[in-house]
Amino acid sequence: MLTIDTLLSPRCHAAGAGMPVPPLAAALPAASQRIGRMLQRLSEGLAPKRSLVHAGDTVYSAGTPFIHVYVVNSGTFKVVNASADGRCQVVDLQFRGDWLGFDGIADGRYASDAVATDTGEVWALRYDELLQACMDDAEMLLDLHRDMSRAITRGRGALLSRGTLRANARVADFLCDWAAALAGRGQRTDQIRLRMTRAEIGNYLGMTLESVSRALSYLVCIGVIRFTERGRRDIEIPDLQALGSCIHAAGRPDDPLPLA
Amino acid sequence: MLTIDTLLSPRCHAAGAGMPVPPLAAALPAASQRIGRMLQRLSEGLAPKRSLVHAGDTVYSAGTPFIHVYVVNSGTFKVVNASADGRCQVVDLQFRGDWLGFDGIADGRYASDAVATDTGEVWALRYDELLQACMDDAEMLLDLHRDMSRAITRGRGALLSRGTLRANARVADFLCDWAAALAGRGQRTDQIRLRMTRAEIGNYLGMTLESVSRALSYLVCIGVIRFTERGRRDIEIPDLQALGSCIHAAGRPDDPLPLA
DNA sequence: CGTAAATTTGATACGTTTCAACCCTCGTGG
DNA sequence: CCACGAGGGTTGAAACGTATCAAATTTACG
Numbered sequence: 001m002l003t004i005d006t007l008l009s010p011r012c013h014a015a016g017a018g019m020p021v022p023p024l025a026a027a028l029p030a031a032s033q034r035i036g037r038m039l040q041r042l043s044e045g046l047a048p049k050r051s052l053v054h055a056g057d058t059v060y061s062a063g064t065p066f067i068h069v070y071v072v073n074s075g076t077f078k079v080v081n082a083s084a085d086g087r088c089q090v091v092d093l094q095f096r097g098d099w100l101g102f103d104g105i106a107d108g109r110y111a112s113d114a115v116a117t118d119t120g121e122v123w124a125l126r127y128d129e130l131l132q133a134c135m136d137d138a139e140m141l142l143d144l145h146r147d148m149s150r151a152i153t154r155g156r157g158a159l160l161s162r163g164t165l166r167a168n169a170r171v172a173d174f175l176c177d178w179a180a181a182l183a184g185r186g187q188r189t190d191q192i193r194l195r196m197t198r199a200e201i202g203n204y205l206g207m208t209l210e211s212v213s214r215a216l217s218y219l220v221c222i223g224v225i226r227f228t229e230r231g232r233r234d235i236e237i238p239d240l241q242a243l244g245s246c247i248h249a250a251g252r253p254d255d256p257l258p259l260a
Numbered sequence: 261m262l263t264i265d266t267l268l269s270p271r272c273h274a275a276g277a278g279m280p281v282p283p284l285a286a287a288l289p290a291a292s293q294r295i296g297r298m299l300q301r302l303s304e305g306l307a308p309k310r311s312l313v314h315a316g317d318t319v320y321s322a323g324t325p326f327i328h329v330y331v332v333n334s335g336t337f338k339v340v341n342a343s344a345d346g347r348c349q350v351v352d353l354q355f356r357g358d359w360l361g362f363d364g365i366a367d368g369r370y371a372s373d374a375v376a377t378d379t380g381e382v383w384a385l386r387y388d389e390l391l392q393a394c395m396d397d398a399e400m401l402l403d404l405h406r407d408m409s410r411a412i413t414r415g416r417g418a419l420l421s422r423g424t425l426r427a428n429a430r431v432a433d434f435l436c437d438w439a440a441a442l443a444g445r446g447q448r449t450d451q452i453r454l455r456m457t458r459a460e461i462g463n464y465l466g467m468t469l470e471s472v473s474r475a476l477s478y479l480v481c482i483g484v485i486r487f488t489e490r491g492r493r494d495i496e497i498p499d500l501q502a503l504g505s506c507i508h509a510a511g512r513p514d515d516p517l518p519l520a
Numbered sequence: 521c522g523t524a525a526a527t528t529t530g531a532t533a534c535g536t537t538t539c540a541a542c543c544c545t546c547g548t549g550g
Numbered sequence: 551c552c553a554c555g556a557g558g559g560t561t562g563a564a565a566c567g568t569a570t571c572a573a574a575t576t577t578a579c580g
């Protein structure tokens with residue numbers, strides 16, 4: 001029988017260290033395979049209720065009793081937090097394989113709204129059933145915890161960005177994050193379609209929609225991104241590394257490429 | 261035997277709804293009791309390794325292999341994230357009953373540094389042993405998940421603050437959060453001692469130390485906080501609600517008490 | 521095709537950072 | 551005992567970055 005120990009120790013934690021990856025698997029990154037396996041296992045073991053959603057549809061609302069957690073099968077979703085005095089803020093973006101609703105575990109009610117920004121599909125799982133499955137299957141519990149851990153870490157990454165980067169660099173960082181999310185799901189990263197308005201992006205990044213627009217124009221100007229001919233919602237990233245390094249550049253005012 | 265279902269449904273999720281609380285219990289808030297019980301259960305069931313730490317001591321460092329999670333028994337700790345290009349940012353503050361190290365679960369290495377800002381005590385628990393205990397004790401698993409959920413929610417609360425509040429209001433919000441943390445641990449909230457420098461606070465709040473200083477001076481000026489005669493690190497909050505409502509005030513420029 | 525929404529761009533106002541000076545406290549060593 | 555220096559804190563003035571306000575333009579959609 002599988003034990004916690006055997007599951008914890010010999011897993012692929014040192015990504016890229018040992019054994020060479022066969023060429024076909026290299027095309028689909030490890031993260032993408034992990035997501036696929038997880039979705040398959042959930043689908044088989046727990047019979048999630050699948051829901052199709054369209055842009056603007058709400059998956060759950062703050063204050064609603066917490067029963068389900070959700071897994072994104074396709075589409076993109078925004079998580080919105082609101083304060084008592086009416087301020088509201090996009091605090092996370094979720095893609096295929098990400099979970100929605102963890103914030104409800106703490107006190108039995110969701111603490112945020114989850115809204116589709118696109119057509120997609122979410123799978124609803126009863127949290128009690130998920131827990132029961134985890135009690136029977138240690139590997140599922142480990143995976144769940146890894147995903148909760150990732151949720152924590154991602155939030156902190158966002159805080160790092162908001163706290164240390166200027167507007168232009170935040171937008172560049174946002175695009176890099178988005179591209180990394182796509183890369184982790186086996187999709188091309190040289191061309192991304194933003195399905196959010198400038199206002200939504202700005203809210204997520206803690207700045208105004210005008211500043212987002214100006215930052216994008218600036219990034220086009222210095223050549224690290226391009227708009228496609230299909231409109232200003234489609235962005236080409238000819239060199240992801242160049243885009244990434246211009247985030248860095250903003251940190252130090254005396255750098256060759258002033259980003260602000 | 262206890263099942264997931266019986267544990268999930270009848271718990272005190274609707275805080276303050278039903279049954280009146282006996283006067284003695286009211287002195288120690290529910291959250292404080294929860295923390296005490298949790299620490300006791302961990303102490304009895306898992307024999308954590310206890311460590312005394314002093315201000316500046318590191319609990320774990322980013323990149324170190326993930327073996328332990330830690331629970332704060334006393335003191336306060338800061339969690340620091342650093343980016344590849346050298347930016348670094350305090351992304352969380354932890355008090356008694358909070359966990360440290362969840363960020364290591366995802367890929368087997370810690371993603372942040374945890375540093376004591378004060379003398380205190382942390383308990384180290386092997387994550388594999390904790391998991392094993394959770395497999396045997398569903399209630400422990402539920403508690404663990406609730407705390408991970410809280411970690412996610414708290415990070416998002418911080419994002420909301422950083423994204424929607426001006427400097428003065430962020431500092432006010434920070435003080436309210438700190439007071440709330442104390443309240444949840446049964447301590448008085450009308451007098452709090454900041455054990456962090458202005459620079460640390462500023463880093464945590466995404467602003468400069470001078471702005472923190474100015475904001476505190478402003479809050480003193482409008483009367484919602486006072487400095488004690490023992491120094492500028494001790495802050496009195498005569499009316500926590502007044503402090504809280506001046507956060508709100510900053511959101512709308514046309515409000516009676518302009519906070520910026 | 522027409523209207524509403526979204527986006528871009530400019531000019532100005534505002535808030536925060538930056539740079540600088542000064543103060544205070546505390547621990548050390550002459 | 552006091553001089554001294556280091557670290558932390560406060561405050562001011564100027565520079566900087568972003569928000570705000572206001573067009574003009576483009577896009578989306580019934």
